[in-house]
Every structure is written in structure tokens, then in C-alpha cells.
Amino acid sequence: MKPLLASLLTLSLFAACSVFTPTPTVSPTSSIPTVVGDDDLDYLQPDLPIFREPLIESQRGALAEMKDATVYRIEFIVDDNLVNVEGAETVFYTNQESEPLEELGFRLFPNILGGEIEIRDLTMDGTPVSPRYELANSLMIVPLESPLAVGESVRVAMRFSLRVPTEVELNYGVLASVDGVLTLAHAYPVIPAYTDEGWNAELPPQSGDVTFNDAAFYLVSISAPKDAVVVASGLESAPATAGPRKVWNVAGGPARDFFAAVSRDCEVVTQNVGEVAVNSYAPKSLQKENRAMLEVATRALETFSELYAPYPYAELDLVVTPTLALGIEYPGAIVIADKLLLGEFGEKNSAYFESTVAHEVAHQWFYNLVGNDQLDEPWLDESLAQFATWQYYRVNFGEGAADEFEDALRLRWERVEGAPMPIGMPVAKYSGLEYGAIVYGRGALFFDALKEKMGEDAFDAFIKDYVATFSWQIATTEGVKSLAEKHCQCDLSALFEEWVY
Ligand SMILES: [Zn+2]
CATH class of the missing domain: 1.10.390.10 (Neutral Protease Domain 2)
Structure with missing residues (x-):
């Protein structure tokens, strides 16, 4: 994104994806409720013990402070081609606005990012409900039977089918399955921020970021082919093998979005900075460059933790993809373009490389920790x-x-x-x-x-x-x-x- 300066590169720890286990591990699968047939499910709140580990110790106070934040329980089942995804989602939503709500808004971003997401079996507190769609099917409005008073809660459940575009075309190819890498960006129904004008939703221009969300909590399971590796926002557990597939459980939050990448060709290098594990995932052929990327990311994380506030999570993941942007920020996860590791910018490459990685790390403070309307006040x-x-x-x-x-x-x-x-x-x-x-x-x-x-x-x-x-x-x-x-x-x-x- 921005030129000049060579980077200083040194070594860091190296391990293969397949044998890698993140330092802190999310509790076993059994403690995460399944989303399917969830009618008896207890109402999930951010003060669950499972949300403690993804945060560094000093930041765990946020859980009690944000006990009314939205909790998303999502299940993604990724097909063998890494293109089609079957999903289910249960959302535990409490009205934190200053007025009663008559309907809930959900953004369906895949419908405007070159892919397609279709919702079915939508229920509100267990009762089937029919939504209406706006903004080129990128906004789903779900009516409430009676207005949801301030402080009142509701549980919304649905299943979805998602098709991901197989080329990087719209909005830098944030949502795509290309060259054996599936990037699930904004890939699930998400509640946008609520402002004076109602649910904050518009058709985003191609040049900027697309979301404006409140911080929420995520419990996600991702089923993927056994030979693939999952990288995600939040803290991933060591995967459980189930026949030809593996299931990865992820817990995280507070966070303004959930991102995951699924790749068949990647290796990870890891370095710990205090309580934080920084993991950098790249194709095996880019091992040296991957180590360089990790070096920059850890240096940036230390610098910004010192200048602004501690990095809140126990984990930060970087992943290399064929995106058209140089880098893209997500909560606890950063995408870096493969062309930066492949040196495609010639003489200026190392400067672009270092400044892009540092810039994306900085977004963990400015975008995720401190939120803003990314479309109106970028x-x-x-x-x-x-x-x-x-x-x-x-x-x-x-x-x-x-x-x-x-x-x-x-x-x-x-x-x-x-x-x-x-x-x-x-x-x-x-x-x-x-x-x-x-x-x-x-x-x-x-x-x-x-x-x-x-x-x-x-x-x-x-x-x-x-x-x-x-x-x-x-x-x-x-x-x-x-x-x-x-x-x-x-x-x-x-x-x-x-x-x-
Ligand atoms: Zn940026």
C-alpha cells in the first residue's frame, strides 16, 4: 500500500501446519453447543468461561462489561473443492440501543461480493419467521412479533448455503476461493451497527471496507477436508478428525467480524510476544518470506502495544492469499497478498511489504479495538x-x-x-x-x-x-x-x- 524502506529480517520458530497446536487451546468440542436443532439451547452470553482464553488476562474484564453483546454461534461445512459452504447460525441478541426495535437487520455480504448466500429455516425464539430482502439481497430484515424492548433478548436461528466466487474480482477478492485458498470474509449473516437512521446498511463502494459492526462474540466450528488447514479470527482449537474431515472449533471476541481462511498449501511459523502467539501462514514455497512477515508483525504488535494499548487477544494470525489488496484487516487475523511475498513490486517491494504488514497490524487497534463507521468515516x-x-x-x-x-x-x-x-x-x-x-x-x-x-x-x-x-x-x-x-x-x-x- 505504501512504499520505501528495507526490512530487517531474522529467524523465528518454525513448524508445519499439520503438527501445529496453538499455545492456549479452546476447551474440547463438547463444551460448545451445537447450532443445529438449537431450540433448547440456553441463551449464550459473553461471560461464558470459553471466552476467557482468547483474551489476554488483563483484558478479560471486557467479558463482564459486555455481557449484553451479541453472541454468534456459527457452523461452516466447507466442501472438498473449498467453494461451497453449508452453514447454520444462531444469534443471541440483546437490544442495547436506546429504543425498542421492531425488526432486526442482517447483512448478507456474499450477495454483493460476487458470491451467493441463501437463508432458510429462519426462526425467532423457535418460531418460523419470513424476512424481507433489500439492497440487492445484501440486507435481510427480520420482523419481530412484538417490539424488542431495551435490554430484552431474542434468539435468531437459520441455516444457509454459501457459494464463494472462484475469482478475485469484487472488493479486492476478499471473499474468494482461488489457488487452493478459500477466504471466508463477511461470509455469514451479520447484524450491522444500529444508528439514528436505523440499521446501518448501504451498498459499499469498491474501494473501501464494507462493514460497520458492533463488537460481538463468536463460537464457530468449521468442518473442512482433512488435508486443509483453517486459520481464523479468535482462538482455534487443535482440530478433531472425523473420517475424511477435520473440525476446528474457534472462540473469540469482542470482535467486529469473523474471518476464516481454509488452505491446502500452507505452513505456519509462530513467535510469542508476551501472552500473544503470533502465527504466520503462507505457502510452503514461501518459507523464508513467511518468516520475514512474522518478524515484521511481531515488531509492529510490540510497538503498538507500547504506544496505544495492549493487543487484546491471545493470538494474532497472518495468512497469505491471492487477494487484489495488498493487505486486509480482520479481528485477530490479517490477510497479506501473495504478490508482496513473491516480490512482484521489484525494488520497492520490501518497503511495501513491511509497511503493509505494519499497517494491517495497526488496524487491530484502529478498526477492531476502537470501532468506527468504515464507510462514512474511513x-x-x-x-x-x-x-x-x-x-x-x-x-x-x-x-x-x-x-x-x-x-x-x-x-x-x-x-x-x-x-x-x-x-x-x-x-x-x-x-x-x-x-x-x-x-x-x-x-x-x-x-x-x-x-x-x-x-x-x-x-x-x-x-x-x-x-x-x-x-x-x-x-x-x-x-x-x-x-x-x-x-x-x-x-x-x-x-x-x-x-x-
Ligand atoms: Zn487499511
Whole structure:
């Protein structure tokens, strides 16, 4: 995504996927209820013991604080070709909004990402219910028999059939089955954020991220051919073999989405950073590059844990895929494009490689831990991830390296001749060229201007406070401004006017 700088590469631990067991292991299958025929299922809440292990110890307090967050229980059965998936989902939803709800919204993203998802056997607290569909079948509206009062809960169950596109075409090929790698991005019915205007749903432009979700909890089982490896958001258990297949159980949250990749050609390298296991999965032929990727990811994780807040999970997975984007962020999981490991960007490759990995790691703080409307206020995660990458270079390689990254940011902005376009607009208001130049270039430079204006100490304290204040919540442009003003005891209106609005 952004150029310059060579990376320093050293060795890390190596193991083959097939023999790898993550350090902490999710409790055995028997403790996860099955989703099918779930009518007697107890109401699942985030304070279940199974959600403790996926978090590092200091972050487990979130479970009690978020006891009303949505819990998704999902089952994916992936076919032998890694293209078709049969699924079942039970959602335990409590109304955390400020008004009664008459219907629930679910996004069905595969229907606008080149694939197809079909829902059947939909029930609400065990009673069959008929939904209606909007936005090119990417929004399913489920009516409630009577309005769901604030604090009241409901259980929604359904089965689904999913077909995944076999080429990378729409939205960078986030959802695809290509070259023996299946990427299940936004592949299940998911409840979007609820705002003043109701369920937050729109048809997303091709250039940005597609989701805006509240943090939720996930219990997922994935059945895949025995010779494949599953990489997922959350903490994967060691797989259980069942005939020609293996079943992987995953627990995780709080998280804004669930992602999984299923691959027949991959090896994993692992390095522990404190309580966190960082696992990097790539094709066997890219062993050396995979180790380099792990090195960058662990360095970035340490840097951002120090600068912002501890990385919340016990595990971070990186996985190499044929995506058209250079990298894509998911909660606890990061996709990196194979072309970056294959060196397809020539002389500039190692700089793209390092900055992309650092940028995607930064999204674990800015997008996942601190949430935002990725479609309407993309600068809150993208510009901040770029600024974090800039800080990563300064902390790890010094001023010279930071200056080189700054040059790269300025070159990006130059793609629109340094036009003073606001950094705070929705994705849809920019052309593809402008989006890259302004949100990824000028946006990072804004944070430097903000630091200059506030003074370094006040700025550093503000960023830490920003992450603490909005952890597992939704940040907004106004929230950034008022918190920054509190820290500098100054009026930032003119600065925001010049850069953001
Ligand atoms: Zn990004």
C-alpha cells in the first residue's frame, strides 16, 4: 500500500501446519453447543468461561462489561473443492440501543461480493419467521412479533448455503476461493451497527471496507477436508478428525467480524510476544518470506502495544492469499497478498511489504479495538493506521526511516497534486484515486499536524486515552476532536476545518 524502506529480517520458530497446536487451546468440542436443532439451547452470553482464553488476562474484564453483546454461534461445512459452504447460525441478541426495535437487520455480504448466500429455516425464539430482502439481497430484515424492548433478548436461528466466487474480482477478492485458498470474509449473516437512521446498511463502494459492526462474540466450528488447514479470527482449537474431515472449533471476541481462511498449501511459523502467539501462514514455497512477515508483525504488535494499548487477544494470525489488496484487516487475523511475498513490486517491494504488514497490524487497534463507521468515516481507521505505521518506522528504525515513510505519504497526496480535500469524507465521496491519496496520504499527515499543534506529550497521552475511551465502542470525528481538545486545553476547530471537514 505504501512504499520505501528495507526490512530487517531474522529467524523465528518454525513448524508445519499439520503438527501445529496453538499455545492456549479452546476447551474440547463438547463444551460448545451445537447450532443445529438449537431450540433448547440456553441463551449464550459473553461471560461464558470459553471466552476467557482468547483474551489476554488483563483484558478479560471486557467479558463482564459486555455481557449484553451479541453472541454468534456459527457452523461452516466447507466442501472438498473449498467453494461451497453449508452453514447454520444462531444469534443471541440483546437490544442495547436506546429504543425498542421492531425488526432486526442482517447483512448478507456474499450477495454483493460476487458470491451467493441463501437463508432458510429462519426462526425467532423457535418460531418460523419470513424476512424481507433489500439492497440487492445484501440486507435481510427480520420482523419481530412484538417490539424488542431495551435490554430484552431474542434468539435468531437459520441455516444457509454459501457459494464463494472462484475469482478475485469484487472488493479486492476478499471473499474468494482461488489457488487452493478459500477466504471466508463477511461470509455469514451479520447484524450491522444500529444508528439514528436505523440499521446501518448501504451498498459499499469498491474501494473501501464494507462493514460497520458492533463488537460481538463468536463460537464457530468449521468442518473442512482433512488435508486443509483453517486459520481464523479468535482462538482455534487443535482440530478433531472425523473420517475424511477435520473440525476446528474457534472462540473469540469482542470482535467486529469473523474471518476464516481454509488452505491446502500452507505452513505456519509462530513467535510469542508476551501472552500473544503470533502465527504466520503462507505457502510452503514461501518459507523464508513467511518468516520475514512474522518478524515484521511481531515488531509492529510490540510497538503498538507500547504506544496505544495492549493487543487484546491471545493470538494474532497472518495468512497469505491471492487477494487484489495488498493487505486486509480482520479481528485477530490479517490477510497479506501473495504478490508482496513473491516480490512482484521489484525494488520497492520490501518497503511495501513491511509497511503493509505494519499497517494491517495497526488496524487491530484502529478498526477492531476502537470501532468506527468504515464507510462514512474511513479516516478514523485508515489514516490512523497509516500514522501508526509512520510511528512504527520512527520507533524501530529512527528519524531517517520515518522521514522516508513521510515522503511516501506526501507522494501519495501528490497523486491529486496535493489538493486540500477534506480527509473526513465518506468513501463514496472520493474517486478511487482521491481515496488513496487523501485518506491514506493526507490523513496521516493530519495526525502529524495535530501532534505539532498539541505538543508531543499531550498528543501521546491523547492517543492512549482515545484508545482507552473508545475500546470496543464506536469512535466518531467529533469524539476525536473533543478528546484532543481536552488534552491540549486548546481549540482545534481551525485545524479540523483545514484538514478534516
Ligand atoms: Zn487499511
